[in-house]
Amino acid sequence: MPAATSAIANIVIGGIFHAAVLFLVAAGLQLVFGVQKIVNLACGSFYALGAYFGITLVNFGLGAGLPDWMLLPLLLIAGLLMAIIGPPIERLLRTVYDRDESFQLLLTFALVLMFQDVFRLVWGANPRSLDNVHLVYGKWTVGDFSVPVYNLLVIGAALLAAFLIGLFLSRTNFGRQLRATAENRAMAEALGVNVRAVYAAVFTLGTLLGTLGGALVVPTAAASLDMAVEFVIEAFAVVVIGGLGSMPGALAGAGLVGLIRASALVVYPEFEILAIYLIVIGVLLLRPSGLFGKPAA
Amino acid sequence: MKQGYALFLVAIAAGALALVPVLAPPFYANLLVPFYGYAIALLGFNLLFGYAGLLSFGHALFLGLGAYTAAVLAGLWGVKEFEVVLLAAALAGLILALPLGWLAVRYRGIFFGMLTLAFGMLAHAVLFKFYHLTGGDSGMRVPRMHLLGLEFAAYNKFELLAGPFYYYCLILCGLAAFLMWRIVHSPFGLHLRSLRDNAQKAAYLGVHVHQFRLAAFAISGIYGAVGGTILGFRTGLADPELVYWTHSGHLVFMTVLGGFSSFLGPVIGALALTLLQDQLQSLTQYWRLVLGAILALVVIFLPRGLAGLAVDLGLFFGRRSAPSAASTTETA
Amino acid sequence: MSPQAPTAAPPRPPLGVSSPLIETVGVGKTYGGFRALEDVSIAVRAGEFVSIVGPNGAGKTTLVNLLTGLLVPSKGAVYFKGRNIAGAGPVTLATQGMARTFQLVQIFPELTVAETIAAAVVTRQGKRWRLLLPLVQDGEIATRVAAIAGMFGLASRLATLSRLLSQGEKKLLDVASAFALDPQVILLDEPTSGVSTAEKHAVMTTLVGAARAAGVQAIILVEHDMDLVAAYSHRIIALSEGRVLADLPPDEFFADPVIIETVVGKRRGVSC
Numbered sequence: 001m002p003a004a005t006s007a008i009a010n011i012v013i014g015g016i017f018h019a020a021v022l023f024l025v026a027a028g029l030q031l032v033f034g035v036q037k038i039v040n041l042a043c044g045s046f047y048a049l050g051a052y053f054g055i056t057l058v059n060f061g062l063g064a065g066l067p068d069w070m071l072l073p074l075l076l077i078a079g080l081l082m083a084i085i086g087p088p089i090e091r092l093l094r095t096v097y098d099r100d101e102s103f104q105l106l107l108t109f110a111l112v113l114m115f116q117d118v119f120r121l122v123w124g125a126n127p128r129s130l131d132n133v134h135l136v137y138g139k140w141t142v143g144d145f146s147v148p149v150y151n152l153l154v155i156g157a158a159l160l161a162a163f164l165i166g167l168f169l170s171r172t173n174f175g176r177q178l179r180a181t182a183e184n185r186a187m188a189e190a191l192g193v194n195v196r197a198v199y200a201a202v203f204t205l206g207t208l209l210g211t212l213g214g215a216l217v218v219p220t221a222a223a224s225l226d227m228a229v230e231f232v233i234e235a236f237a238v239v240v241i242g243g244l245g246s247m248p249g250a251l252a253g254a255g256l257v258g259l260i261r262a263s264a265l266v267v268y269p270e271f272e273i274l275a276i277y278l279i280v281i282g283v284l285l286l287r288p289s290g291l292f293g294k295p296a297a
Numbered sequence: 298m299k300q301g302y303a304l305f306l307v308a309i310a311a312g313a314l315a316l317v318p319v320l321a322p323p324f325y326a327n328l329l330v331p332f333y334g335y336a337i338a339l340l341g342f343n344l345l346f347g348y349a350g351l352l353s354f355g356h357a358l359f360l361g362l363g364a365y366t367a368a369v370l371a372g373l374w375g376v377k378e379f380e381v382v383l384l385a386a387a388l389a390g391l392i393l394a395l396p397l398g399w400l401a402v403r404y405r406g407i408f409f410g411m412l413t414l415a416f417g418m419l420a421h422a423v424l425f426k427f428y429h430l431t432g433g434d435s436g437m438r439v440p441r442m443h444l445l446g447l448e449f450a451a452y453n454k455f456e457l458l459a460g461p462f463y464y465y466c467l468i469l470c471g472l473a474a475f476l477m478w479r480i481v482h483s484p485f486g487l488h489l490r491s492l493r494d495n496a497q498k499a500a501y502l503g504v505h506v507h508q509f510r511l512a513a514f515a516i517s518g519i520y521g522a523v524g525g526t527i528l529g530f531r532t533g534l535a536d537p538e539l540v541y542w543t544h545s546g547h548l549v550f551m552t553v554l555g556g557f558s559s560f561l562g563p564v565i566g567a568l569a570l571t572l573l574q575d576q577l578q579s580l581t582q583y584w585r586l587v588l589g590a591i592l593a594l595v596v597i598f599l600p601r602g603l604a605g606l607a608v609d610l611g612l613f614f615g616r617r618s619a620p621s622a623a624s625t626t627e628t629a
Numbered sequence: 630m631s632p633q634a635p636t637a638a639p640p641r642p643p644l645g646v647s648s649p650l651i652e653t654v655g656v657g658k659t660y661g662g663f664r665a666l667e668d669v670s671i672a673v674r675a676g677e678f679v680s681i682v683g684p685n686g687a688g689k690t691t692l693v694n695l696l697t698g699l700l701v702p703s704k705g706a707v708y709f710k711g712r713n714i715a716g717a718g719p720v721t722l723a724t725q726g727m728a729r730t731f732q733l734v735q736i737f738p739e740l741t742v743a744e745t746i747a748a749a750v751v752t753r754q755g756k757r758w759r760l761l762l763p764l765v766q767d768g769e770i771a772t773r774v775a776a777i778a779g780m781f782g783l784a785s786r787l788a789t790l791s792r793l794l795s796q797g798e799k800k801l802l803d804v805a806s807a808f809a810l811d812p813q814v815i816l817l818d819e820p821t822s823g824v825s826t827a828e829k830h831a832v833m834t835t836l837v838g839a840a841r842a843a844g845v846q847a848i849i850l851v852e853h854d855m856d857l858v859a860a861y862s863h864r865i866i867a868l869s870e871g872r873v874l875a876d877l878p879p880d881e882f883f884a885d886p887v888i889i890e891t892v893v894g895k896r897r898g899v900s901c
Contacts (some may be wrong), residue, residue, distance in 0.1 A: 039407060041546075095597045101407055102352045106553055107596045109546045113589030121583055229543055233418060240411055273422040280415045285400055288408050479761040484751040487740075487764055491748045494737035501697075502806055503723035503752030 006145035011262045017151045019258025020158035021217045025231065026238040026250040027165060028209030034245030035182045035202045037101070038093065041108040043210045044232025045115035049085070050214025051223035052123045054078040055130055058219075068136040071219065072153060079212030086204030093203070094196075112228060119225055127224040134219035154216045161209070162251055169247070178202060182245065237280045243290020252291055307561070314467055323459035327531075330458050332571040333466035334360075334527030339552055339563035340477045341520020346549075347557035348481055349513040350493030351402070354410045355417025356548050359390050359518050361424070361540035363525020368437035368535040379442040379465075379530065386522040394518025395511070402510035405496075417540055424537040436536025439529040458531060466527055473520065474564070480516065481560060489513055554595050556602025565603050649674050650710060650814050650847050651696060651727070657704035658691050665691040666871045668705075673814065675846040678837075680858040682851075682892050683868035689851055692868065693818055696849070697729050698722045709814070723752055728812035732819040732851075734799045738792035742783050745791055745802055746774045749809035773809070780839045781805040796823065804836060808843050815840060816849045821857065833857055855893060859883060867892050 025047050032040045057078040061070060089111065096103045134150035169175040180188040181198045189195050214223075238257050242249025257276055264272040283290060318326040338360055345351050363386040370376040370385055401412045424431045431437060441454060444465050449457050480486055492499040492506045500506050529535045538544065547570075555566025573591070577584035599606055649672035658666040666688045673679045683689050694700040695707055698717035706713050709727060719729075728749075737745050747764060750773045751757050764770060778784045781801045786794065791802060800823070807815060820836060821829040840848055852858050858865060858879075865882045867874040875888045882888060 039410075092593070092597075099600065102346075102549070102553075103596050103600065105352075105354070105410070106549060107593055109550070110589040110592035110596065112543075112546075113585045113592065115589075117583040117586035117589070121586070229541075233414075233542060236411070236414070240415070244407075269426075272426070274419065274426060277415050277419040277422055281400075281412065281419065284404075284408065284412045284415065288404065476761070479763060482763040482765070483760050484747075484756045484762070484764055484767075484770075485758060485760045487744055487748055487751060488757055490740060490744070491737050494739050495735055498731070498735035498737065498803075498806075499748065500719040501723055501729055502749040503720055503757070503810065504748065505720055505757070 006143060007266070009145045010147075011266055012259070013147050013151065015259035015262030016155055016255070017220075017258075018261060019254040019256075020155045021213045022235060022238055022258055023158050023251055023254035024161060024209045024213030024216070026235045026242070026254055027162070027247065028206035028213075029235050029239050030242075030245055030247060030250045031165075031202050031209070032206040033239070034247075035178055036093075036097075036199055038104045038108070039101075039236075040206065041105065041232055042089070042111035042115065043206065043235060044228040044230070045112050046082070046085070046207050046210030047214035047217075047231050047235075048119060048223060048225075048228040049082050049115065050079050050211030050216075051218040051221075051227065052119055052128065052214075053082050053211070054215035054218045055128050055223055056123075057081075058130055058133065062133070068133065071133055071136055072150070075215040075218070076157075076212070079215035080208065082211035082215075083204055083208035086207030087200055089207070090200050090203035094199070097199075112232070115228060116225055119228075123223070125225060127222040129222035130219050148220075150219060157216060161212075162247075165247060174198075174201070234276070237276050239290075240280050241283050241290060243293025246290060246292040249290050249292030311467075311471065315464070318460055318463050323455065326459035326463045327455060328575055329568075329571065330463060330466055330531045331528055332567050333470045334524040334531070335548070335551060335567040335571070336470050336524070336564045337473045337527070338521045338524030339548060339555075339567055340473055341517035341524075342548055343552055343557055343560075343563045344477065344481065344489070344520075345513050345517040346552060347562075348486060348493065349489045349510055351405065351510060351513070352410050352549070353401075353413040353517075353545070354542065354549065355413035355415070355420075355540075355545050356517070356521055357542075357544035358413075358417040358420050358540050359394070359521025360525035360528060360544070360548075361420065361535065361537070362386070362389055362393055362518075363522035363527075364439065364529030364535035364539055365424070365431070365437065365525075366522065367442075367526045367529040368439045371440050371442050372438050377443050378446065379444050379526075382442060382526055383469075383523060386526045387519045390518040390520075390522030391515055393522075394515040398511045398514030398518070402507055402514055414542055414545070417542055417545055420540045421537050421542075424540060431537075434537055436534050439533050439535055441533070442530065454533070462530065469523075469527075470564075473523065474561075477520070478560065485509070485512070550592055552602075554592065554602055556599075556604035556606075558601055559604035559608070562602050562604035565607075569603060648711065649708075651849075652708045653692075653695065653702075653705065654708070655705035656695060656702045656707060658688075658695060658700060659703045664871055666695070666702075669868075669871075669873055670705075671866055671873065671876060673847045673849060675813075677863050678848045678850070678861055679864045679866060680850045680852055680862040681866050681868065682853070682855070682858055683874070684892060686870075687868040688871040689868055691871075693729070693816060693851060696816060697727065723749075723810055723812075726811070726813040727816070728807035728810045728814075729816040730804045730807050730818060730820055732822050734796070734803050734823070736791040736794075736799050736802060738790070740791055741788055742778060742791060742794070742802055743774050743787040745806050746777050746783075746809045749806045750774055750777070753810050777805050777809045777843075780808070780842060781835065797828075800824070800832075801835075804839075808839055808845070811843060813846045814849065815845050815847075816851070818851045819853065820850070821852070821854060829854060829857060830860070833861060837861060 025043055028046070029040060029043045032038055054075045058071060058074050061074045062068065066074070093104065093107060096107055134148050137149035137153065139146045139148055140152065169179060177188065177193045178198055180191065181193055181195055185195060234257065238250060238253035241256060242253030260275050260279070261272055264275050317329060342353070342356050345353055366386040366389045367382045370382050376382060397416050401409055404412060425434055441457060444461055449461050452460060488499070488504045488509055491502065492504050492509060496506050525539065528539070551566035551570045552563040553566070554569055555564065556562030574584065574588065577587050581587070595602065652672040653669050656666060656669045657664070669692065681689055681692065691700065695702055697719060698714040698721065699719060701716040707715060709722065709725065714722060747770055750770050754769065756770070775784065778787055781804065783798065783801060783805060786798065791799065794802060804820065817836065821832050824832050837848070850858070850861065862879050864876065864878055866876045867888055869891050874891060875882060875885065
C-alpha cells in the first residue's frame with residue numbers, strides 16, 4: 001500500500017475506532033434523553049467509571065493467571081458489572097422528574113463532581129493505563145498500514161451494540177413500550193405501560209452503554225480524572241449533530257465527530273475541537289432537531 | 298414594611314462585609330475578592346435565568362472575556378487604569394453578547410442551554426489551541442493596575458487585594474446590585490418576567506419577546522465580563538479554564554444554591570460557595586465529593602435555595618413569636 | 630414563522646369615515662394542499678359587535694390568526710385601520726390597538742394580578758424600554774392598573790399571584806389584561822368556554838360593559854353558544870368549509886333554516 005493511502009487508512013480507522021466508543025456513550029445519552037427527557041451530564045462519569053474499573057479487573061484477572069486473550073471478555077464483564085450503579089442513580093433522579101429541566105441538569109452535574117472525587121479516592125490522582133495489552137490479539141497489517149486487531153474488535157462490538165439496540169427497540173415488547181413512553185408519557189401510562197419500570201430500565205441501559213464504552217477504550221487510552229468532563233462534552237456534540245433522542249443520529253454523529261477529530265489531528269491540529277463545535281453550532285442554528293431528529297412542530 | 302426589613306438586612310450584611318478587612322485576618326478579605334466577581338456576574342446571569350427563564354450553560358464565556366480583556370489591555374497594551382479596563386470589558390461583553398444572543402434567543406429550554414454550551418466550548422477551543430495569541434493553557438498574565446488613578450505602590454499584591462481592591466470590589470458590587478435592582482423592578486423587568494411565564498400571552502400584550510430576551514442576554518454579558526475582570530485582577534491570570542463548561546456549571550450551581558427566584562439569591566449562593574469551598578479545601582482533598590452532595594441535596598430538598606430557606610425560616614419564627622399578628626391576618 | 634411577502638396584495642381600500650376598522654379582502658389560506666380559507670371578505674366597523682360562527686373545521690381559528698396578524702394570507706390581504714397587517718405579528722397589533730383573549734385561559738403564573746395588568750399598561754403607555762425606573766414609582770401605571778382591576782372585580786386581588794386565583798378569576802384576568810391595552814378592536818375567542826351555562830350571560834355582560842367603559846370600538850366574538858351570539862351580535866358571520874356562508878344581522882340569520890342547519894346541525898353532530 002502506498003504511504004499516502006496508508007496514512008488515510010490510519011486516519012479513517014483511528015476515526016472509526018473513536019467513533020465506535022463515542023457511539024456507545026452517546027447512545028446511552030440518547031436513550032435517557034429520548035425516554036426520560038433528561039440530559040445526563042454524568043454519562044461521561046459512567047464512561048470514566050468503566051475505564052477505571054476495567055483496568056482494575058484486567059489487572060486482577062491477568063494477575064490471577066488468566067490467559068491474555070481474556071482481555072476483551074474481562075473488559076466486557078467490567079462494563080456490565082459497573083452498570084449496577086444505574087438503578088440507585090435513577091432512584092435519585094426520580095426526585096426531580098416533575099421539576100424544571102434545569103434541576104435535572106444540575107443534579108447530574110452534582111454527580112459529575114462527586115464521581116470525580118470518587119475516582120480520585122479509589123484510583124488516585126495520576127492517570128492509569130494498561131500497557132500495550134491490547135496487542136495481545138495481534139495486528140492486522142497491509143503493507144505500511146497496520147492496526148491492532150483489538151481496535152477492530154471494539155468497532156465490531158459497537159456495531160453489534162447498535163444492531164442489538166435497534167432490534168430491542170423495534171422488535172421486543174419492552175422496546176415498544178419504551179418507544180411509546182418516549183413518544184407520549186401520559187398516553188403510555190394510560191395504556192398500562194409501567195413508566196417507572198421503563199425509566200429504571202432505560203437509565204440502567206444508558207449507564208451500561210457508558211461503562212461499556214469506557215471499559216473498551218481503556219486498553220488504548222489512559223484513564224484520568226479529566227476524562228469524564230472531556231468526554232461528556234464530545235458525546236454531547238454527537239447527540240446534537242445527530243439529533244437529540246435519535247439512535248441513527250447517534251451513529252451518524254459519532255461517525256462524523258470521530259472522523260473529523262482524526263483527520264483534523266493529522267491535518268491541522270488547532271482545528272480539532274474547533275471544527276466539532278462549529279458543526280455543533282451550525283447544526284443547532286440551521287437544523288436544531290439534528291440530522292436525524294424529528295423537526296420540532 | 299417587608300421591603301424595609303429586607304433593606305435593613307442588606308445594610309447589615311454590607312456593613313459586615315465592609316468590616317472584614319478591619320476585623321478579620323487579611324486572608325479572608327483576599328478570599329472574598331473573587332466572591333465579588335462572581336456576585337456581579339451572577340446578578341447578570343440571573344437576569345437571564347431567574348427573570349427571563351433562559352438557562353445558559355456557557356455563561357463562563359463572559360467571565361473569561363472580562364479576564365482576557367484585562368490581560369490584553371493591561372498586559373499587552375500597557376493600560377494602567379482599572380476603570381478603563383472595566384469599561385472596555387463591559388463593551389466587549391456587549392459586543393460579544395449581541396451576535397451570540399441574537400442566535401441563541403430564538404431557542405428556549407434545553408436548546409438554548411446547548412447552544413450557549415457550544416459557544417463556551419468553542420471559545421475554550423480557540424483560547425486553548427491558538428497559543429501564539431492566547432498563551433494556550435498557560436493563559437495570559439493580568440498585571441496589577443491603578444485604582445481610581447492611585448498606584449498603591451506601598452502595598453504588595455496581597456495587601457492591595459485585601460485592602461483597597463477589596464473595598465473597590467465591594468462598592469462596584471453594590472453599584473451593580475443597585476442597577477440590577479432597578480432593572481428587574483422596571484417596566485422592562487416586568488415584561489421580561491411576563492415572557493418567562495408565558496411568551497405567547499406576553500406577545501399579545503405587546504411584549505417584544507425576542508428583543509427583550511436579547512436585551513437580557515446583552516446585560517448579562519456585560520455583568521459577566523465585568524465580574525471576569527475582578528477574577529483576572531485577583532489571580533493575575535486569564536486562562537482557558539475560566540470558560541470551560543464546568544466553570545459555567547459552577548455559576549449555575551451558585552445560583553441554585555442561593556436561589557434563583559430571589560433577587561439576592563445568586564449573591565448569597567456565591568458567598569456560600571466561596572466560603573464553603575475554602576473550608577472544604579482546607580479539610581479534605583475530596584471537597585468536590587462534599588460539594589456535589591450538597592448541590593444534590595439543595596436541588597432535591599431546597600429548590601428555592603438558601604434565600605428561600607431563609608424566607609421560610611423567617612416566616613416560621615415570625616409566626617411563632619407573633620401569633621397575634623398571624624391570627625389577625627387570618628381573620629382579616 | 631418568518632413572515633412571507635403576501636402574494637399580490639390588492640390595492641388598499643380608501644380610508645373614509647365609514648371605512649372598516651378591520652377588513653379582509655378576498656383572503657385565502659392554504660396549508661400544503663389543504664384549503665383552510667377561500668375568498669373570505671369581511672369587514673368590521675366602529676360600533677359593531679360581530680360574531681363569527683361555524684362548525685369545527687370551518688376555518689374560524691385560521692381566520693382569527695389572520696385577523697391578529699399571526700398568519701400571512703396565501704391570497705388577498707387583511708387591513709387594520711387601513712394598514713396591511715399580513716404577518717405583522719401580535720406585538721405590532723397590540724401596540725396599534727388590537728387585543729385578543731384566548732379560548733384556553735392564559736395567565737402568567739408567577740406574576741401578581743397587578744403585574745399582569747401592568748404588563749399591558751406598560752405597552753399602552755409606551756414605557757417598555759424604561760430600564761431603570763421602578764414600576765412602583767410610576768403613579769400613572771398604578772392608577773390605570775387599579776381602574777382596570779376595578780372594572781373586572783379584581784381590585785381586592787391585586788397582590789395575589791395569578792396561579793393562586795380561581796379558574797373564573799383567571800379568565801377575568803386574562804380578559805382584563807387584554808382590555809388594559811385600550812384596544813379599538815378586541816377579539817374574544819370563545820370567552821365563555823369552561824364557564825357554566827348559568828354564568829355565561831353574566832360573564833358576557835361584564836365583558837361587554839367593560840368594553841363600553843374602556844372605549845372599545847368594535848368587538849369580534851368567536852363563539853359556539855348560539856344564545857350568546859343571538860343576544861349580543863349586531864351581525865353574524867357564518868363560516869362553512871373555509872367560505873363565508875352568511876354575513877347577516879341576527880334576525881335574518883336565525884330566520885334562514887339552511888344556515889342554521891349548517892352551522893348548528895353540524896356542530897351538534899360533531900360534539901355529541
